[in-house]
Amino acid sequence: MAVAFDEMNIPGGDLRPAYQELARWLKETPPEALEYRRQEAELLFRRIGITFAVYGDSESTERLIPFDVIPRIMSGKEWSLLEKGLKQRVRALNMFLRDIYHGRDILRAEIVPDDLIFQNPVFRPEMNGQQVPHDVYVHIAGIDIVRVDSEDFIVLEDNARTPSGVSYMLENREIMMRLFPDLFARHRVAPVERYPDELLSALRSVAPQSASGEPTVALLTPGVYNSAYYEHSFLADKLGIELVEGRDLIVKNNEVFMRTTEGVKRVDVIYRRVDDDYLDPLTFRPDSALGVPGLMSAYAAGNITLANAVGTGIADDKAIYSYMPDIVKFYLGEEPILKNVQTWRCREPKDLAYVLDNLSELVVKEVHGSGGYGMLIGPAATKATIEAFREKLKREPEGFIAQPTLALSTCPTCTASGLAPRHVDLRPFVLTGSKSTTIVPGGLTRVALKEGSLVVNSSQGGGTKDTWILDE
């Protein structure tokens, strides 16, 4: 594996320009002061209740995500390139979804194989021919970005279903501003606080035609036991909309209403943080208690907008991912600005053979997996794990893709033995409304706190950092 790209230090001893002021400040600041503020940050997180649940962990159902107080900094120039790339990517994702559920030009052009769509469990036949307002399917996208050098941004994963983490982007900033006002005074950091406003106007802009002039938006959560519940309540609060559960909603005459103390009230747009499968027990899983019976028929009647739309999973599938560069070219006629990681599709015999021969060097992921569950990181795995994975792979090759183990870039991070480089990724949040696509400058930086570790997922012991885009 190559030496990781260090976002702060240039080999030879110089600093990258964006980090110069931070480096000066770090020199002036005694380590105890950092440690003290780290503890203070943790206390704040716990008191505000910014916790998440780890599934299958009965010991403590609520945990904190470790927060690292050293910000991750990017120059304005780097950001504007990334921003352009993200907008391009999300535009292509939306056009791809529109095409898949309507004309299917891309299948006829044989850019993407048919069976990858039609045999895919996240493909929703219910969406065939269904109109969605302004052809927006992915209103909120979280695109996972990694860097391996100073030039390129590489997309690791597209999250087009119900991406989470934006509350950390906002709360991390809030806490940093509280703890390090002096450090902010020495930088010009682009603000992130208008995210909730942008989100609300994006959601309102896609209200169905039958909505009143002031469309009613609600956030649908699976409930307090969901791992991202804090984020749901946080966002509902910031947006000033109701946080509803399935049982708060009813469908009458193909319209959706919420039960209030003054009787029922019509809802026009649902920012749903419930997966497709659980949305409507009449259409999808009949055992779901989280959903709303009849919601899909109201959706088909065009009386409710769901954000994101149903069936977007087909665009962030890891097998589809490998076609993204072609998808961008096909719809936009442009070269993709963001790169893809080289990907071997285990469904193709030639690729599978290569993957099986090189398991100890590759990262193998489940096509439908997320959250870092069920993946193999070859270089870090034991022989036994690799062999067990090999069997799984042979049994069901179409369920997996493989990628080279990337040397993710590193940022200085507080560790038990002082500041040290740790691997990071970045999830910016891309909002698409009826008229425009916007991205708040920043995102969620996740950091693998264990030395050498490349897994940044919070469910696997990763932490977060505040992400600064310098306004130059």
Added chain:
Amino acid sequence: MLSRTAENLYWLARYVERAEYLARTIDATLRVTALPAAYIGKTNEWDSALLTAGVAASFYQQYEEANERNVVDYLSFSADNPSSIRNCIEAARLNSRSVRTALTSEMWDTINSAWIELQEVWSRGTSTREDLAKFLRFVQETSLRFDGSAYRTMLRNDAYWFSRMGLHLERADNTARILDVKYHVLLPEEEHVGGPLDFYQWTSILRSVSALTAYHWVYRETLKPWLIADLLILNDSLPRSLASCYGNLVRNLDQIGVAYGRQGPAQRHARGIRNRLEHSNMNDIFQHGVHEFIQEFISDNSRLGEIITKQYLI
């Protein structure tokens, strides 16, 4: 406002109020049982504590004897007693989490910090009297902080009124329950069989509703049982009296009625109870029978809870 949100706010306030009341009851019982037996007579005060908490039946399914250790444990720390202080705090935190958007950050912080703080107490209990006293004080302070932050930071809208309704309904129930268990020591002199020993019972009752000092301010008298009854039932200036709770309940329900542009059975039922309290005097009540009066009140009060639930919360 979502019905579920209103329901959560209403119960949140009830749980916090109940936790405080339980802490006060235990506190008052500890004091009276610390007296030499000659001062308190033969009644088992721990039994009374269970009765006022309304959990005597379930207690005896688990324990043989109502002594300090067992009762304190059951009322404070038991995970099996649905209305132990522990379960009240747990339920309050869960309710708060589900309606965070309707709470101010001060209210959330009060409940969440208390919950964090108390996790340790649940796991190791209290080993000394001092520990226990500290715990009981902490629970009371949490309720005061919660109440105070609601009062000082909440918008005056339906969210606030539903939360206040929960508080007053629970409070009325608690005051009525202690009267129900202790009414026999409150009968006028000529009717009751006790003696001067009852003095300690009286102070204990007043203490459990934090009205000992208030009594002296209102009546400028030594403790007289019928005046204690008057204070707790009819005196509008004592926040924990039945009359005061109903004054507030009627006001909160009216505010909701005005905001929503319509009145309903809850408003009518609450006004009925308030009017009865307003037009009563202690003589009539004693004539009619204190015990009957209190029992009727308890069932009227819980009926109001049902009507509110039906009208607004489901």
